[in-house]
Amino acid sequence: MDYTKIFFIIFFLIILLFLLIFNLKNLIIIRSNFKHRIAWEKCKQLKISIPMDKRKNSFELEKILEIKLKKVLDKINSGSIFLIQNNSDPVSIFMRLGITGRFSHSAIILKPNFFNESGKKPLLWQAAGEKIGTKNSGPDIHSFCAFLSEYMTRYPNCRYAIRNLSQPLNPSQSFSLHDFIISTIKQKKFVFVSNFEMFWCFYTETLFRFLLPLDPYMKISNKNELTFCSKLITETYQHIGLVDNNVNSFATTPNYFSFPNSNHFLINETEIIFTP
Ligand SMILES: *[C@@H]1O[C@H](CO)[C@@H](O)[C@H](O)[C@H]1NC(C)=O
Ligand SMILES: *[C@@H]1O[C@H](CO)[C@@H](O)[C@H](O)[C@H]1NC(C)=O
Ligand SMILES: *[C@@H]1O[C@H](CO)[C@@H](O)[C@H](O)[C@H]1NC(C)=O
Ligand SMILES: *[C@@H]1O[C@H](CO)[C@@H](O)[C@H](O)[C@H]1NC(C)=O
Numbered sequence: 001m002d003y004t005k006i007f008f009i010i011f012f013l014i015i016l017l018f019l020l021i022f023n024l025k026n027l028i029i030i031r032s033n034f035k036h037r038i039a040w041e042k043c044k045q046l047k048i049s050i051p052m053d054k055r056k057n058s059f060e061l062e063k064i065l066e067i068k069l070k071k072v073l074d075k076i077n078s079g080s081i082f083l084i085q086n087n088s089d090p091v092s093i094f095m096r097l098g099i100t101g102r103f104s105h106s107a108i109i110l111k112p113n114f115f116n117e118s119g120k121k122p123l124l125w126q127a128a129g130e131k132i133g134t135k136n137s138g139p140d141i142h143s144f145c146a147f148l149s150e151y152m153t154r155y156p157n158c159r160y161a162i163r164n165l166s167q168p169l170n171p172s173q174s175f176s177l178h179d180f181i182i183s184t185i186k187q188k189k190f191v192f193v194s195n196f197e198m199f200w201c202f203y204t205e206t207l208f209r210f211l212l213p214l215d216p217y218m219k220i221s222n223k224n225e226l227t228f229c230s231k232l233i234t235e236t237y238q239h240i241g242l243v244d245n246n247v248n249s250f251a252t253t254p255n256y257f258s259f260p261n262s263n264h265f266l267i268n269e270t271e272i273i274f275t276p
Pocket of ligand 4: 166
């Protein structure tokens with residue numbers, strides 16, 4: 001028996017395992033991008049050049065984004081979707097592995113004058129886990145460029161896409177959206193899920209429904225006050241009649257709004273690529 005050979009094989013396997021664990025994050029990103037390459041290839045690409053040294057300060061970056069994105073955002077219909085692939089956060093990355101989708105965040109874009117004529121900046125209606133600015137993490141309105149600039153400085157290497165509504169909202173949908181946003185913010189009812197709550201709620205509402213009766217034991221008693229990005233977006237679209245009321249908002253992910261899903265009210269994605 002040649003022990004040196006066995007030793008080398010075990011040594012080699014340990015190194016391999018080490019490399020695998022160490023690079024798991026990158027492997028998942030590569031796997032996910034490979035698996036979804038067709039969807040990415042179908043994206044129109046919008047390249048925006050922002051030198052690396054201008055991406056360090058979020059205030060400076062915000063001003064640049066405001067100028068560079070103005071043309072696109074001016075043309076987008078209020079109610080369109082903004083999608084983020086979070087490549088910085090292990091939880092988001094593993095979540096993407098679990099849900100096998102491309103995106104980890106979704107938000108609704110509102111044109112500058114959506115609320116009143118004096119509005120100057122495009123906005124996002126969203127439940128964002130990160131408390132960016134002084135805003136809370138429940139459903140809230142953020143300036144699109146302020147949020148994006150914070151996001152880009154905090155979490156580099158993310159991918160971004162926008163998806164236009166196929167038709168502008170009609171006046172009654174627009175009013176209804178307006179109303180829904182204002183009343184949801186005023187209510188202050190919803191809180192953003194913790195990672196465990198997100199995991200638990202998503203899987204018990206999809207694959208493991210038989211575990212639902214365990215909710216109280218998992219301290220998920222305030223379930224009707226929990227929210228997360230895609231749940232809020234689903235409920236918003238349900239309110240204005242774009243998503244069927246039978247859809248379980250707890251069981252949706254940001255990918256519910258990405259190509260090729262929801263094609264009946266959203267058109268093709270445009271990926272925004274920030275080049276140096
Ligand atoms: C969306 O993409 C598909 C496939 O790439 C293409 O056939 C179609 O014309 C596109 N639609 C629009 C509205 O750009
Ligand atoms: C993105 O990653 C950061 C941590 O790097 C995390 O705090 C945040 O919640 C993630 N955002 C989304 C929307 O997944
Ligand atoms: C107009 O809308 C903006 C948000 O776009 C809000 O901050 C501002 O308070 C509103 N002004 C009035 C007069 O309602
Ligand atoms: C979004 O759709 C509207 C029509 O509904 C169109 O006028 C506008 O150019 C589109 N914007 C983009 C960026 O595709």
